[in-house]
Amino acid sequence: MRKILGIVFVLLVLTGIILAQTVSPNERKEKMSKILVVYYSHSGNTREIARTLQDLTGGGIFEIQTVTPYPAEYSAIVEQVRKEKSAGFKPKIKDGFAGSQDYDIVFLGSPCWYGTIATPVEAFLSEQDFSGKTIVPFITHGGSGLGSAAQDISALQPSANVAHGKAFNRSSARSAQKEIADWLASFL
Numbered sequence: 321m322r323k324i325l326g327i328v329f330v331l332l333v334l335t336g337i338i339l340a341q342t343v344s345p346n347e348r349k350e351k352m353s354k355i356l357v358v359y360y361s362h363s364g365n366t367r368e369i370a371r372t373l374q375d376l377t378g379g380g381i382f383e384i385q386t387v388t389p390y391p392a393e394y395s396a397i398v399e400q401v402r403k404e405k406s407a408g409f410k411p412k413i414k415d416g417f418a419g420s421q422d423y424d425i426v427f428l429g430s431p432c433w434y435g436t437i438a439t440p441v442e443a444f445l446s447e448q449d450f451s452g453k454t455i456v457p458f459i460t461h462g463g464s465g466l467g468s469a470a471q472d473i474s475a476l477q478p479s480a481n482v483a484h485g486k487a488f489n490r491s492s493a494r495s496a497q498k499e500i501a502d503w504l505a506s507f508l
């Protein structure tokens with residue numbers, strides 16, 4: 321009898337240890353809540369990735385918006401941005417960003433525009449200070465991948481630690497939940 325009681329006691333202690341080490345989804349979110357997702361999206365692909373990231377991490381989210389929206393039609397925006405880039409023009413960004421002081425990691429999302437981050441993201445980064453933060457770029461694209469996103473973000477935020485980041489092809493950006501979850505798991 322004493323032997324059986326002894327075995328039951330050991331099993332109870334082991335179960336307690338295992339339960340104590342198990343991280344519940346809420347605790348995991350708590351652990352990741354120092355995460356902020358900041359993004360710009362013109363046609364919705366980057367927004368999809370951003371929302372999934374926010375959902376999985378439980379962090380904050382902020383959408384960069386231009387004061388004057390870009391035209392919806394693809395050839396019109398491509399032509400407008402081409403002209404703006406050659407003129408060195410930066411669009412005006414709507415106010416409302418409360419700063420990144422409460423966060424450690426900033427996932428920064430952008431469509432790839434002409435091989436790098438979109439000009440609204442460039443404009444936003446030139447106005448903000450992410451010193452000491454880790455910036456993780458995520459880019460949606462039509463074939464160029466990350467392009468020079470990480471280098472260009474570093475140039476605009478030289479005191480931030482900019483990770484390599486991840487590119488999502490626009491053809492799968494709206495069904496990338498598993499890819500995003502796997503990426504997060506490897507990253508955090």
Ligand SMILES: Cc1cc2nc3c(=O)[nH]c(=O)nc-3n(C[C@H](O)[C@H](O)[C@H](O)COP(=O)(O)O)c2cc1C
Nearest residue numbers: 361362363364365366431432434435460462463464
């Ligand atoms: C102005 C403009 C420039 C673009 N330049 C590129 C490019 O250089 N390389 C690329 O792969 N895709 C390029 N694209 C395609 C977008 O990166 C792609 O469609 C992206 O997923 C759009 O994201 P969004 O839906 O969040 O706006 C460009 C799109 C636009 C509107």
